[in-house]
Amino acid sequence: MAEAPTVHEIYAVKFGENPGGVRGHYFLGPDGDPQDERMRLDYFVWAIRSPGQDIVLDAGFTAATNRTRHRDHWEDPSAALARIGVDAASVPIVILSHLHYDHCGDLDAFGAATFVLQEDEMAFWTGRFAPRREFSRHIEIADIERVIRLNFAGRVRMVDGLHEVADGVWVDKVAGHTPGMQATYVRTAQGIVVLASDSSHFFENVEQDKPFAVHTDVVGLYRSFDTMKAAATSGLVIAGHDPLITERFPAATGHEGRVFRIA
Numbered sequence: 278m279a280e281a282p283t284v285h286e287i288y289a290v291k292f293g294e295n296p297g298g299v300r301g302h303y304f305l306g307p308d309g310d311p312q313d314e315r316m317r318l319d320y321f322v323w324a325i326r327s328p329g330q331d332i333v334l335d336a337g338f339t340a341a342t343n344r345t346r347h348r349d350h351w352e353d354p355s356a357a358l359a360r361i362g363v364d365a366a367s368v369p370i371v372i373l374s375h376l377h378y379d380h381c382g383d384l385d386a387f388g389a390a391t392f393v394l395q396e397d398e399m400a401f402w403t404g405r406f407a408p409r410r411e412f413s414r415h416i417e418i419a420d421i422e423r424v425i426r427l428n429f430a431g432r433v434r435m436v437d438g439l440h441e442v443a444d445g446v447w448v449d450k451v452a453g454h455t456p457g458m459q460a461t462y463v464r465t466a467q468g469i470v471v472l473a474s475d476s477s478h479f480f481e482n483v484e485q486d487k488p489f490a491v492h493t494d495v496v497g498l499y500r501s502f503d504t505m506k507a508a509a510t511s512g513l514v515i516a517g518h519d520p521l522i523t524e525r526f527p528a529a530t531g532h533e534g535r536v537f538r539i540a
């Protein structure tokens with residue numbers, strides 16, 4: 278008899294925020310109106326849990342990196358995950374949505390993990406245009422070096438397009454924000470939930486068709502909205518940085534303000 282398909286739970290684990298931004302910084306052109314209105318941006322890592330296995334999406338950034346970034350950094354992502362019993366040191370799979378500094382900083386904490394990354398993302402950050410300021414300002418060179426070393430150690434699973442990471446968990450290239458940006462699709466009790474990461478920083482991006490201000494390809498961003506909505510049989514495309522996460526979804530008991538159960 279075939280084994281039952283794995284159904285996962287998803288938790289958004291908050292490790293910091295940036296209270297100082299305005300809409301004009303975050304949206305393309307008139308989509309940001311009113312441009313000077315304050316808008317908070319939250320930092321999360323994501324735990325995809327099933328019996329006997331935790332998969333983590335993204336690795337945030339550490340206090341060390343925050344010395345130059347000056348966000349409101351609460352704790353390292355691995356410490357935030359430990360609050361709900363996710364042991365970073367024994368997590369087998371970490372999906373890296375892309376290589377911006379706030380998504381791949383705490384890799385050393387995941388000493389047993391294989392990291393899942395799109396080929397096009399690695400190629401871009403080791404390629405000709407990576408040093409151009411509009412791109413380089415969003416990365417830490419030390420993070421890119423770390424990923425290169427992990428690749429030579431055999432710990433990066435480099436994929437191209439749609440790929441099944443584990444039973445009930447897929448990544449898909451949805452380029453636009455970066456050339457190898459990937460979304461994560463998770464089978465849950467409510468159907469497939471899409472974790473957009475930076476393919477939709479805020480719910481407003483995907484729900485109101487308003488691109489974020491940082492991208493390498495605006496057509497790709499619009500295409501990624503369509504791709505993610507089509508994949509989400511649950512109707513849930515979860516924004517990667519939206520403070521509304523903390524209002525739309527219930528807090529995990531005992532972790533109010535920090536951990537939210539998405540599905």
Ligand SMILES: [Zn+2]
Pocket residue numbers: 375377454475
């Ligand atoms: Zn990003």
